Structure formats: structure tokens, C-alpha cells
Amino acid sequence: MEDFPCDVIRNFSIIAHIDHGKSTLADRLLELTGTIQKKTSGNNQQVLDKLKVERERGITGLEYSFVGLYFWLMKCATQTVKAQTASMVHTVDGKSHLLNLIDTPGHVDFAWEVSRSLAACQGALLLVDATQGVQAQSISVFHVAKERGLEIIPVLNKIDLPASQPERIAAQMQSTFGIDPSNILQISAKTGKGVEAVLQAIIERIPPPKGVTDKPLKAFLFDSLYDRYRGVISLINVQDGILRKGDKITSCHTRKRYEVTEVGIMHPEEVHTGTLQPGQVGFIACNMKESSEAHIGDTLHRTGEPVDSMPGFQPTKAMVYAGIFPVDSNDFIKLEESIKRLTLTDRSVTIQRESSTALGQGCRLGFLGTLHMDVFRQRLEDEYDANIIITAPTVPYKVIYRDRTVMISNPTEFPDVTDPASKVKEVQEPIVKASIIHTYPTEHLGEMMDLCFSHRAEDLDHRYLDSGTALSSRAILTCTLPLSEIVTDFFDQLKGRSSGFASFDYEDAGYRASNLAKMVFLLNGKPVDALALIVHRSAQQNIGRIWVKKLHKVIPRQLFEVPIQAAVGKKIIARENLSALRADVTAGLYGGHYERKMKHLENQKEGKRRMKKFGTVELPQEAFFDILGSKGR
Numbered sequence: 001m002e003d004f005p006c007d008v009i010r011n012f013s014i015i016a017h018i019d020h021g022k023s024t025l026a027d028r029l030l031e032l033t034g035t036i037q038k039k040t041s042g043n044n045q046q047v048l049d050k051l052k053v054e055r056e057r058g059i060t061g062l063e064y065s066f067v068g069l070y071f072w073l074m075k076c077a078t079q080t081v082k083a084q085t086a087s088m089v090h091t092v093d094g095k096s097h098l099l100n101l102i103d104t105p106g107h108v109d110f111a112w113e114v115s116r117s118l119a120a121c122q123g124a125l126l127l128v129d130a131t132q133g134v135q136a137q138s139i140s141v142f143h144v145a146k147e148r149g150l151e152i153i154p155v156l157n158k159i160d161l162p163a164s165q166p167e168r169i170a171a172q173m174q175s176t177f178g179i180d181p182s183n184i185l186q187i188s189a190k191t192g193k194g195v196e197a198v199l200q201a202i203i204e205r206i207p208p209p210k211g212v213t214d215k216p217l218k219a220f221l222f223d224s225l226y227d228r229y230r231g232v233i234s235l236i237n238v239q240d241g242i243l244r245k246g247d248k249i250t251s252c253h254t255r256k257r258y259e260v261t262e263v264g265i266m267h268p269e270e271v272h273t274g275t276l277q278p279g280q281v282g283f284i285a286c287n288m289k290e291s292s293e294a295h296i297g298d299t300l301h302r303t304g305e306p307v308d309s310m311p312g313f314q315p316t317k318a319m320v321y322a323g324i325f326p327v328d329s330n331d332f333i334k335l336e337e338s339i340k341r342l343t344l345t346d347r348s349v350t351i352q353r354e355s356s357t358a359l360g361q362g363c364r365l366g367f368l369g370t371l372h373m374d375v376f377r378q379r380l381e382d383e384y385d386a387n388i389i390i391t392a393p394t395v396p397y398k399v400i401y402r403d404r405t406v407m408i409s410n411p412t413e414f415p416d417v418t419d420p421a422s423k424v425k426e427v428q429e430p431i432v433k434a435s436i437i438h439t440y441p442t443e444h445l446g447e448m449m450d451l452c453f454s455h456r457a458e459d460l461d462h463r464y465l466d467s468g469t470a471l472s473s474r475a476i477l478t479c480t481l482p483l484s485e486i487v488t489d490f491f492d493q494l495k496g497r498s499s500g501f502a503s504f505d506y507e508d509a510g511y512r513a514s515n516l517a518k519m520v521f522l523l524n525g526k527p528v529d530a531l532a533l534i535v536h537r538s539a540q541q542n543i544g545r546i547w548v549k550k551l552h553k554v555i556p557r558q559l560f561e562v563p564i565q566a567a568v569g570k571k572i573i574a575r576e577n578l579s580a581l582r583a584d585v586t587a588g589l590y591g592g593h594y595e596r597k598m599k600h601l602e603n604q605k606e607g608k609r610r611m612k613k614f615g616t617v618e619l620p621q622e623a624f625f626d627i628l629g630s631k632g633r
């Protein structure tokens with residue numbers, strides 16, 4: 001490893017949308033540098049695309065679609081299990097260079113990890129499919145890369161396909177990213193055409209890392225894998241100093257100490273080198289037992305020689321919460337054990353025990369986003385054979401009291417904001433900045449805008465990405481949306497309304513005041529106090545989310561979504577508008593799981609009795625709304 005000082009090292013990643021050819025390009029780079037053998041025709045397995053679930057489902061090669069997107073995100077989530085980082089050596093004019101390809105998850109559910117893995121790079125290839133054009137996910141990752149000062153090498157892929165339109169897509173890249181079309185490389189990762197020029201550009205355009213050998217050891221942890229036998233394997237980038245096998249190291253974040261038992265590079269399989277020099281990228285094993293100990297963005301130093309940690313360390317924060325309950329309550333212990341084992345490999349999930357009157361004992365889990373949640377649920381079912389119900393996802397709310405601020409992630413912890421003694425000043429909800437890129441705007445633009453407005457969009461804007469004819473051009477629509485609006489059915493609706501021709505992405509945009517209302521309604525004839533979050537208003541209808549406050553014994557403490565057939569004024573609704581107040585409980589439980597639980601309970605006498613009471617909610621004439629926290633709306 002001493003043969004590779006900083007000036008011959010290049011650390012880079014590939015930013016690409018699903019199926020734009022990231023794995024194929026990575027394979028070509030590995031082949032051209034002699035890191036792996038050129039494939040024989042019968043062996044088409046991609047080296048860096050190893051994820052089992054993807055192989056089993058034959059996802060690679062799927063046309064761009066939401067199904068593909070789903071599985072691709074699934075891969076992103078499980079990249080915490082298998083990262084795709086590889087080192088290769090490329091010799092130009094007799095001078096050997098060490099090129100480290102560092103993988104980045106491509107979705108903003110993992111925004112923090114994207115930003116951290118890019119922090120280990122000095123450059124990135126921005127890979128765009130010359131038949132598909134720019135997609136929403138690439139834009140947000142591009143901006144993160146740009147903010148970090150990375151050198152971007154734009155690459156157009158799949159130019160071998162007859163449907164490719166390199167000039168048009170290059171113009172799109174110019175208008176979206178401000179890239180000069182003459183800097184764009186045109187390649188076919190499949191046939192290998194133009195890939196040699198990519199290697200050359202990596203060496204010529206990307207600056208080398210700056211590291212100093214005789215400074216104290218400073219290593220940056222950017223990813224980790226979990227190995228059943230060896231525990232956590234951390235992927236690191238040595239910033240300064242030399243890391244050796246046997247070194248005693250300390251984590252800046254946890255202050256825990258470890259002894260380095262293995263050091264090496266991914267080439268692309270693990271190759272033990274015994275040391276890693278400044279600027280180099282590789283793996284270490286150091287008896288870390290749980291993934292939660294390997295904090296992405298952590299700095300490691302030699303024990304007794306402290307260094308400044310990388311700036312801005314933030315632990316991952318959960319943005320979407322849901323309760324997971326066993327269908328059969330006797331299975332709780334087994335379920336909890338499975339969840340704990342699964343979180344060993346996915347450090348970003350938070351767990352808390354929870355119990356519900358109707359659903360029994362369960363766990364409340366926090367996820368980075370809804371897709372992360374779906375991936376976790378699917379893995380729990382597939383890998384641990386768990387038979388579960390998952391409740392409607394909720395987001396964390398910020399309750400601002402006169403003297404303090406409290407984060408609430410469980411509706412049951414919601415304070416009684418209607419009680420003046422509660423001293424609640426305002427309730428805020430998380431919002432995101434959303435981008436939707438879609439084709440055929442003449443047909444779909446109105447639909448997309450409608451969809452956004454019906455989900456409480458604000459600051460809506462749109463512009464065209466290229467100057468094609470109105471029928472074939474692409475447009476980007478941006479707006480702010482409450483996160484709670486996209487945790488339920490936003491993806492499905494987007495897919496339906498755009499006929500699959502839209503890509504969607506979002507990033508965290510802080511919190512804003514939300515509309516909470518107090519109401520009283522009748523449930524099976526009995527008055528029930530409730531809190532409603534008015535999520536959508538129009539002259540004809542108001543959609544409210546209701547938290548049942550004084551719980552009727554039989555109702556699980558869940559969030560209900562109800563259409564309320566009444567107009568709501570700013571402060572209190574006029575009584576005469578409160579006709580035909582009828583609301584059906586529509587989303588008490590998430591997806592098809594609700595029916596499964598019902599079915600299961602139907603087999604139990606007691607359950608039958610319990611579930612029967614899940615009926616129609618009647619809002620009486622006397623129902624009233626007192627909107628709180630409506631500042632600025």
C-alpha cells in the first residue's frame with residue numbers, strides 16, 4: 001500500500017438513477033483495470049450487484065418502472081448489509097493509480113448516508129441513460145455532491161441503443177445541472193465503448209485526496225457491512241496517518257475502544273493488506289458487535305491520540321414511525337427477537353415497545369422514510385417468516401410549549417392541546433421539498449399539480465427541462481409537502497396519475513405549523529373527544545386526520561383518516577355547515593394487514609366482539625373544531 005501515496009489515489013462514486021447502468025459501468029471499470037476477468041458469455045453475473053433479493057427477483061434489466069424503483073430502493077436499504085465499494089489499479093504511461101469506487105445509496109431516505117459517503121470522495125461520475133434522460137433522484141444526489149465541492153464527470157450511457165438521444169439528453173443535463181455539453185462523455189457500459197475515456201477522466205479531472213502520513217491517525221467511517229461471524233466490518237477512508245492491524249483505536253462519537261483485527265481493501269473481494277495509508281479506502285474488522293456501533297460519519301483515531309472529528313456529525317434520525325404487531329399475540333416474543341436481529345444489520349431503525357388495546361403487545365419502529373419501512377417489513381416477512389400487521393405510518397410532530405419543545409412520534413403521547421392548562425403554543429409537522437420529473441407534461445402536468453395541491457402543497461413551481469416539442473418534453477415540478485402527506489398513498493397515486501412516467505424524490509425541509517383541531521364525535525352512539533389534523537380543505541370537503549383522545553376502550557390508539565363533509569372556518573365552523581356529518585374510518589390500519597388481522601380475530605370469539613365495534617363514526621351537529629397552531633396559514 002506504500003506504493004500508492006495520495007497523488008496517485010482517486011476516490012470517486014457513481015451517481016445514477018435505477019437501471020441507468022451503474023453496476024454495468026462498475027464491472028467494465030473493474031475489467032479494464034484487470035481487477036476482474038472479462039466475463040465469458042455464459043457468466044453474466046454482475047460483480048458489484050450482488051444482492052440476493054435482487055437476483056432472485058431478476059430485477060436487474062427491468063425497464064424503468066416503479067416496480068424497479070421499489071426493488072432498487074430495497075437494495076439501497078440493504079446496502080447497509082452489502083456495500084458496493086471496490087479498489088482498482090490503473091496504469092497510465094507506466095504510472096500506477098489506485099482508484100477507489102465508493103458506493104452511495106441513491107435515495108434520499110438515506111440522505112445522511114449519501115452525504116457521508118460522498119464525503120470520502122473527491123469526485124463523482126454523474127451517469128445518465130441516453131434513452132431515459134435525467135431523473136429526480138439523480139438531481140438531489142447531484143446537489144449534495146456539488147455542495148461538497150466534488151468534481152463531477154458527466155457521462156451519458158447506453159449510446160449503443162437505437163433509441164438513445166445523446167444530444168437531447170446532453171441539453172437536458174445542461175439545463176438541469178448547468179453542465180457544458182462538451183464535457184460530457186458518451187459511452188456504452190454494455191459494449192465498453194468509451195469506457196477507457198472514463199478511466200482517463202477520473203485520473204485527469206478528479207483531484208487526489210490530501211492526507212499526511214506523519215500526522216496522528218484520522219480515519220473516516222463511511223459505511224459498514226455486517227458479517228454473521230466477524231461482526232461489523234467498517235469501510236473507512238484514512239485521512240491522515242497510517243492504520244495498521246493490531247492498532248488500538250477509539251471512536252470519536254461513542255468513545256468506545258477497539259483493536260483492529262483485520263485491515264484490507266475491497267479488490268473487489270476482501271484483500272488483507274495489513275495497513276492503509278493516507279487517502280486510501282478499505283475495510284477494517286475490530287470486534288464491533290452491532291451495526292449501531294458503526295456510526296456513518298464517525299471519526300476513528302488511535303487510542304490516546306485524539307483528533308478533531310469530521311464536522312457536522314449527526315446520528316440518523318427517524319422520520320416515519322409505525323407500530324408492528326404480531327397477527328397472533330402469542331408470537332410477540334418471537335417477533336421482538338426477529339426485529340432485534342434484523343436491526344443488527346440495519347442500524348438506522350429505532351425500536352420501542354408499544355402496547356395497544358386492540359392489537360396487543362408490539363413494537364413501535366422509526367424509519368428513515370416510507371420505502372425504508374417497506375423494505376424492513378418485507379425483510380421481516382421474508383427472512384424471519386414473521387406474520388405481522390403494521391399500523392398506518394405517522395411522522396414526528398414538534399409540540400411547542402410556552403417553555404419547551406417536545407418531539408412526539410406516537411399519537412398516544414400527544415398532549416391535550418385543547419386543555420388551556422397544557423400551555424401548548426403551537427404544533428409543527430415535518431415538511432419536505434419534493435421534486436417530480438415527468439414526461440408528456442401536456443397530458444399530465446395538471447394531474448401532477450392537482451395531486452400535489454390535494455396533498456397540501458405550497459410554493460409549487462415547474463419548469464421545462466428541455467426544449468422538445470410539447471408532447472415529448474420533460475418538466476420538473478417542485479413544491480413543499482408535509483411529510484405526513486407522502487407517507488401514505490402518494491407514490492401509488494403518482495404512479496397511477498402519471499402512468500408510470502414520473503420520478504419522484506424529496507428532501508428534508510424542516511418543520512412548519514400544522515392545523516390541529518379539537519372535535520367531538522360519536523362513535524357507536526357515544527361521544528368521543530378527538531384531535532383532528534385538518535390536512536386538506538376545499539369548499540366541498542375537508543379531510544381530517546383524527547386522534548382519538550379519550551379512548552373508547554375498544555379502539556386501538558391509531559390515527560384515522562376521515563373525510564369530513566363540512567366546511568371549516570379559520571376558528572370555529574359554523575353550525576349550519578355541519579350537516580351530513582358522517583365519516584368512515586378508512587385508514588386505521590395500513591394496507592391489507594388490516595383485513596388479515598380482522599380475519600384472524602374473526603376466528604377468536606373475543607376478537608369478533610372487539611372488531612365489530614370498529615364501525616362508522618358519526619359526527620354530531622354539536623361537533624366543533626377549534627383550530628390550533630394555525631399561524632401563518
Ligand SMILES: Nc1nc2c(ncn2[C@@H]2O[C@H](COP(=O)(O)OP(=O)(O)OP(=O)(O)O)[C@@H](O)[C@H]2O)c(=O)[nH]1
Nearest residue numbers: 018019020021022023024060061072158188189190
Ligand atoms: N444497451 C445497453 N444496455 C445497458 C448499458 N448499460 C447498462 N445496460 C443495461 O441496463 C440494465 C441496467 O443496468 P445496471 O448496470 O444493472 O444498472 P444499475 O444502475 O446498476 O441499476 P441498479 O443496480 O438497479 O441500480 C441492464 O440490463 C444492463 O445490461 C449500455 O450501455 N447499453
